[in-house]
Amino acid sequence: MALDDFDRALIAATQGGLPLVPRPYDAVGERLGVSGQQVRERLAQMLESGLVRRIGAVPNHYRLGFTANGMSVWNVDDALVDALGERIGQLPGVSHCYRRPRRLPAWPYNLFAMLHGRTRAEVEQQALQVRELLGSACTGHDILYSTAILKKTGLRLKEN
Known part of the structure; x- marks a missing residue:
């Protein structure tokens, strides 16, 4: 799957993690000039195609007290x-x-x-x-x- 300009912008906007806000996809969409729904749909397509393996939380166990x-x-x-x-x-x-x-x-x-x-x-x-x-x-x-x-x-x- 070839990446287009939107894909590159989406990856750049999310590679540091999703914003810690109640509606993170809407926040990313706002940065990119699209709806949160478009962000969710494109990420789902990237997952389905295998371009992205997973989207998930990566906790810092040490900060949570699990040392x-x-x-x-x-x-x-x-x-x-x-x-x-x-x-x-x-x-x-x-x-x-x-x-x-x-x-x-x-x-x-x-x-x-x-x-x-x-x-x-x-x-x-x-x-x-x-x-x-x-x-x-x-x-x-x-x-x-x-x-x-x-x-x-x-x-x-x-x-x-």
Whole structure:
């Protein structure tokens, strides 16, 4: 899908995030000289075509008080990992859960779930819940705690 001038202006207007106002699409539309409905429709088309993967909130867990963030990694039976991952991704405290290939022999883990808590004890309690849910399908796990906040950004267009 080729980008036209409106697409480029829309991406530029939203790449830093939507405005924190009651009607953000209307605010973006006002900046671009179109209606909020036109903004929503074009973004929906970009999503449907795959040009944009998703539109969603990206919370800063640290600012929300969740300072013990740990990527839990699990060695799960390949035949069950997708179904179990779906269930884990719905647990409170899990912001994202996904499957990754193992890198044997050093890295046996194939399921990753980001756990958020105010303390490491909270994260470890959540990991126990995950471990119970995985049952005998899991043969090992670890928790890798965050030590820094990485800059999160959305779609960016290169300037000419």
